[in-house]
Amino acid sequence: MSEILQKIAANLYEGEEDVVAALTQEALEQGFSPEEILADGLIFGMDRVGRDFKAGDLFVPEVLVAARAMQAGMDVLRPLLAESDVHSAGTYLIGTVAGDLHDIGKNLVRMMLEGAGFQVVDLGVDVKAETFVAAVKEHKPHILGMSALLTTTMPAMKTVIEALEQAGVRDKVKVMVGGAPVTAAYAEQIGADAYAPDAATAVEMARKLVE
């Protein structure tokens, strides 16, 4: 592989967003195609980030700055890439359920998903069932992720799934649930497709679901 693409991957790994943007520009000037730079520079680097994070060698904030460096490179390439070439792992709609204002976990999952290349639509906190349904219709996401921190708000997840069924879109989207009181058993009981106990697992699950 060429030196400059290796440098892009290495700087992406280190989270050097300005350097990655500059190197991406330089690679274009050297005559590399946007597709080559994307595959052998940016995605190559991000894959290494993912592997090392899974092995416990990289920490969450380090993954997040690497993801931002990836975005910086993408900002340079995007105008030059055909729509179909823009790398996206999938579209992910996310929010905390009605009555629940706790969004630390949800935000972490969002950032990690973005780092893994998902397009994330974040509906925020205290999202009502009908808002989730409308957003599923509008954004046509691959996955809908809901979180709840409290046992009292957890049942709202079931309400959302029922609302998706009533609106006839349940089979158009995979549903993932998470949050402190949620368990795999509960996820199964309410008819969700997947459950993840933490943000890293959520990304893994999401990848599996869009395969």
Place this chain on the structure above:
Amino acid sequence: MSINDSIQQMPQFRVLSDRQIEEVYLATLECLKRTGVEIRNATARELLAAAGARVDGARVRIPPPVIQDAVAAVPRSFTLWGRDGEHRLDIAPGCVYFGPGPTCTYFVDPETGERRPTRRGDPGLTALVCDALENIDYAMGLGLMSDVTPTLAPVYEFAEMVANTGKPVLPWAYSLQNVLDIYRIALAVAGREEVLRQRPFFALFATFQAPLVHTEEDLCNVLWAVEHGIPVVYLGGGTAGATAPVTGAGTLVISLAGALSGLAILQLQKRGAAVCLGAVPQAMDLRTARPAYGGPEMSLYSAAMADICRYLGVPFMGTAGASEAKVLDLQAAIESTVQVLLSALSRTALVHDVGFLDGADIGSLELLVMSDEVIAMVKRIMRGIEVNADTLMLDLIDQVGPGGEFMSARETARRCRAEIWHPTLWDREPWENWEAAGSLGMPDRIRARLREILATHTPPPLPRGVAEEIEAILMEAEAREK
């Protein structure tokens, strides 16, 4: 661990006020002058008599100037080196180092987990585990071998330890002959006497008795050691309610009087000799007259001794990671953890006995492994909080603003490894992951780590031919004993 207070304020902790330290010190000087100590070694008595002490049979009453002179003469700090040339312990103010203790009758078999008499190979395993554990700084044997010529146990122990760790080693000895054998082994490892003098990789560990007794054997050993440039750790101390008064203050006087009279002898023999004083000022459980190694008094009195020794400018050895529990259980974890924390807070230069169960009767590598993680955690506490314009991060706070997040900030990625301590044995997994990995408890993880170390860790090799030289020294010693 070493902390520079001018860069980063170490958490503050003291047991005694300046005035209390003065009172205990002055009381100790009075005790040594009025009651004196029993010294069962003629050379030591002669040294003290020549300095102005009043000798009456074995009883020696020491005037305050002799003690004060010794305190002035002893180095504030000295350095122990590992034989690998990498590990360096600065026995100096503000530094805290942890290691195991000596002479446990029993050993927890690392294969079966059962208590059995300590045997050949156990101190070697202990040294190997010390070598592998990041937060254990030096090695001691953690057991008294039951299956060798009894008089040679300390020599076999030292031979095993130097072969299995590159870190400094603290041997002990029954007799001067033991010390001579140990010195020959050390010389074989170091190559030349000058190397050993310039970079000693061992310090002789010796004890005085409470109340107020120095034995012939121990004095012989330490006098020879200081004469030959070997640093000495001289440790003893009273058990409150048995070999010391039941009060904390009285126990401190007994411990300090023993230590300082020993220091005076050693400084008279060799002014400026490197000496670390030690105390094990434990209390007795007077319901049963059983010692209470893991009791709060041990940590409290040891910390007070550290306060006094810091005031005097003498390095101090204390005790931690030692429990009265019979197995590695909750009691062992609680007692040893409190001791580690207080030893670090009181800035005890050398902390020994990590890995003791059942008082000092059982050596446990599992407890040593667990304590390594406790020490790591305590080191993080001792690193304190760095406060300056960089670490206050007002610009970042302004940039993120209300309701934002700091996790994806570049500064977080840059500093997360150094700022926040990350465990290797504590479990922080979500329940589901923990369950999926086999629902392992802390003891399971400790055993797994120990098995891994024993199976995979390789200590730095001895120089070529040294193992054979050591074997020859041991065989000579055996022939002499027959």
